Amino acid sequence: MTTTVKEKKAVKLDNITGSEAVIRSLINENVETIFGYPGGAIMPIYDALYDFDKELKHILTRHEQGAIHAAEAYAKVSGKPGIVFATSGPGATNLITGLANAMVDSTPVICITGQVHSHLLGFDAFQETDVVGISMPVTKWNFQVTKASEIPEVLAKAFYLAKNGRPGPVLIDITKDAQLENFDFLYQKVNKVPTFYPYPKINNDALLKAAELINSAKKPMVLAGQGIKISGAEEELKTFINKTGIPVASTLLGLTSFSSDHPLYFGMLGMHGSYAPNIKSNEADLIIAVGMRFDDRVTGDTSRYIKNAKVIHIDIDASEIDKNIKTDAAVIGDAKKVLEKLIPEVNQKKHEQWVNEFNELKKEEYDKVIKIDILPNTEKFRPAEIIHTISGKCKENAVVVTDVGQHQMMAARYYSLNTKNIFITSGGLGTMGFGLPASFGASMAAPDKQVVLFVGDGGLQMTIQELDTIRRNNSNIKIVLLNNSYLGMVRQWQELFNEKRYSFTDMDNPDFIKIAEAYSIKSSRVTKREELDSAIEQMFADNNPFFLEVVVEREDNVFPMVPGGAAVSDIILAKNDLKK
Amino acid sequence: MEKLFTLLIVTENNIGLLNHVTVVFTRRHMNIRSITASESKIKDIYTYTIVIKNTRELTDIVAKQLEKIIGVFKVFVYEEDEIIYQELALYKLPISAINEGVGIEKIVREHNARILSIEKEYILIEKTGHKKETQALLETLEPFGILQFIRSGRVAMAKPMKPLEEHLAEKENAYEYI
Numbered sequence A: 001m002t003t004t005v006k007e008k009k010a011v012k013l014d015n016i017t018g019s020e021a022v023i024r025s026l027i028n029e030n031v032e033t034i035f036g037y038p039g040g041a042i043m044p045i046y047d048a049l050y051d052f053d054k055e056l057k058h059i060l061t062r063h064e065q066g067a068i069h070a071a072e073a074y075a076k077v078s079g080k081p082g083i084v085f086a087t088s089g090p091g092a093t094n095l096i097t098g099l100a101n102a103m104v105d106s107t108p109v110i111c112i113t114g115q116v117h118s119h120l121l122g123f124d125a126f127q128e129t130d131v132v133g134i135s136m137p138v139t140k141w142n143f144q145v146t147k148a149s150e151i152p153e154v155l156a157k158a159f160y161l162a163k164n165g166r167p168g169p170v171l172i173d174i175t176k177d178a179q180l181e182n183f184d185f186l187y188q189k190v191n192k193v194p195t196f197y198p199y200p201k202i203n204n205d206a207l208l209k210a211a212e213l214i215n216s217a218k219k220p221m222v223l224a225g226q227g228i229k230i231s232g233a234e235e236e237l238k239t240f241i242n243k244t245g246i247p248v249a250s251t252l253l254g255l256t257s258f259s260s261d262h263p264l265y266f267g268m269l270g271m272h273g274s275y276a277p278n279i280k281s282n283e284a285d286l287i288i289a290v291g292m293r294f295d296d297r298v299t300g301d302t303s304r305y306i307k308n309a310k311v312i313h314i315d316i317d318a319s320e321i322d323k324n325i326k327t328d329a330a331v332i333g334d335a336k337k338v339l340e341k342l343i344p345e346v347n348q349k350k351h352e353q354w355v356n357e358f359n360e361l362k363k364e365e366y367d368k369v370i371k372i373d374i375l376p377n378t379e380k381f382r383p384a385e386i387i388h389t390i391s392g393k394c395k396e397n398a399v400v401v402t403d404v405g406q407h408q409m410m411a412a413r414y415y416s417l418n419t420k421n422i423f424i425t426s427g428g429l430g431t432m433g434f435g436l437p438a439s440f441g442a443s444m445a446a447p448d449k450q451v452v453l454f455v456g457d458g459g460l461q462m463t464i465q466e467l468d469t470i471r472r473n474n475s476n477i478k479i480v481l482l483n484n485s486y487l488g489m490v491r492q493w494q495e496l497f498n499e500k501r502y503s504f505t506d507m508d509n510p511d512f513i514k515i516a517e518a519y520s521i522k523s524s525r526v527t528k529r530e531e532l533d534s535a536i537e538q539m540f541a542d543n544n545p546f547f548l549e550v551v552v553e554r555e556d557n558v559f560p561m562v563p564g565g566a567a568v569s570d571i572i573l574a575k576n577d578l579k580k
Numbered sequence B: 001m002e003k004l005f006t007l008l009i010v011t012e013n014n015i016g017l018l019n020h021v022t023v024v025f026t027r028r029h030m031n032i033r034s035i036t037a038s039e040s041k042i043k044d045i046y047t048y049t050i051v052i053k054n055t056r057e058l059t060d061i062v063a064k065q066l067e068k069i070i071g072v073f074k075v076f077v078y079e080e081d082e083i084i085y086q087e088l089a090l091y092k093l094p095i096s097a098i099n100e101g102v103g104i105e106k107i108v109r110e111h112n113a114r115i116l117s118i119e120k121e122y123i124l125i126e127k128t129g130h131k132k133e134t135q136a137l138l139e140t141l142e143p144f145g146i147l148q149f150i151r152s153g154r155v156a157m158a159k160p161m162k163p164l165e166e167h168l169a170e171k172e173n174a175y176e177y178i
């Protein structure tokens, strides 16, 4: 970051335009970076931006979807809301996928969209869409500004709402006349919004009940979710686990909330998660879910999920309690604060026998799956070995980004993540095309960090235009394309459940190296094992972007797997285990 | 088991809020049986009265999701025996109904309804009551030839004494804000 803007007090400026007010409001909220794309209805704001190039860095992506995914990752890395500008109509509708993604993955993003003149609203004017209506179900809050005087308060609210409580995306739609109107500007940060209740005070009875359940459990297990990362409770979780001796598993978005080399960590939950935690969930007598929401990819068939267990659910969002899974003790609150209070109430313990059982299953998975995946005797590359190898060569605080598909699950499984890593992936929405722009946003938030992207040949082509954004900013991003020339994850399902009827999953791809060259990004394609080490070395040799295409085994599968609709304990380790 | 639930949704007076509220129901394929919106005794605070038929479990989930909407203060969920409620019905009959001897006035009196206005061509009758009652009057009036009939959604009040301000203050105190 070249400019650092210091905390500013309330700012007052007479007779400025709504557009300038937008810019000054952002500066007041310590915004440094904006991802956006101009157009007619947002031109006044872009015109105002022209005078603030020292205070604000604007990144012109190549598509609005690229802008919002970049902003999402920027938010995850920087801890500040990601800011997006887009014009009305198609500009605004191009944001919808990103909003939905940010909504379900609790990411603070603030989108500012231009809108037609207020007197044209509802008349089907050129590039008018009801973006407030369209985005309503996929935003935490949205608002249409029709008067300049509303701008400071609405933006202050937007910042407060996006980042507090359970974070989420906000969209502010500003009509062109409001952007052009002059008014007397006064900016004051907001620290409360009526009807918004961000941080529940912790109920002591619930807390004590949870502690009692924990102290009397024989086979307890912790499910760690993204809430731990959002509240910054990694240390508290570690202390809690070290004291109670309870085995931990993580959700996809919870990865990095707990170090994967801790002896009580047993991997990821759910559909392509690890063997031990999936099987043991259904044997546990107590499930302690922290900052997670029992997504169906985690639970499998809920009617056969954790039926032997009492359930403690710790979450900041009361509407997640009893939504998918009934709880015995619900502690509603910020994960960090709850864990802080819970730690002194729980007994020091070791669950040796129980943990041994986890370790046996872990070993079985290692022997039957992992060892073969990462040290294959196949002629062709397997994605797991690539991820495993690169993981070993990355810095310990690297930002690891993925797209969606088999390579995503492989990255989640085989990249050895610790709490210093940042792992960025599209979880709840599974948005192909997320990865490349997200890697760029991550790099903008932390230019000094190593950013590694694992992407598939399908997803790469959904937002491939952002290679140009990476080129222009010379971002230090290592793009690793795991090219199986298939929509691999769908192909895997077709192989396992549709008798190999590969309906429209064969990709017949272009020459990706030529594409990388066209964008002046250094690149290399590897097909043979003996080429890999030198290619990786070349990739990490400098701080420029690099595009590494690894041609992998076409019909590789991700195992273990909980087949759709099965119980988590029916997880299989190989295709042969599939019940006919 | 499905039951009738009356939800009192206490909100700010914002454009688009009703839309946001109804989407929470439609997303779950829940049919809203009746809906009424009105200002409360507190300025700028509105109450939607929404009636649905569903299980307690799903209704509670929906109520919590409604409470998350920015603009919604609080959602109260009531079963039938926890509230007092009313609906309003209007009936338009041709003026000839007055002259038909059967004594429209007597019917109106017996049903605890009232004649709202008598015009040159028609008369208007108003009745407040539960659906069963307004329906009974509708059926009784049928032979006169009903020109138009309309019934409002339910408005409801909970039986307990606690005033809204107290509920809101309690909720306010249950949270922190920075």
Ligand SMILES: Cc1ncc(C[n+]2csc(CCOP(=O)(O)OP(=O)(O)O)c2C)c(N)n1
Binding pocket: A403, A404, A405, A406, A407, A408, A429, A430, A431, A432, A433, A455, A456, A457, A458, A459, A460, A482, A484, A486, A487, A488, A489, A490
């Ligand atoms: C926008 C979008 N469209 C479709 C899908 C469904 N889908 C999930 S994974 C996948 C295949 C991804 O293929 P690729 O990017 O090549 O990655 P691979 O699975 O081969 O590693 C598809 C089509 C999706 N998740 N997102």
Ligand SMILES: [Mg+2]
Binding pocket: A456, A457, A458, A482, A483, A484, A485, A486, A487, A488
């Ligand atoms: Mg592929």
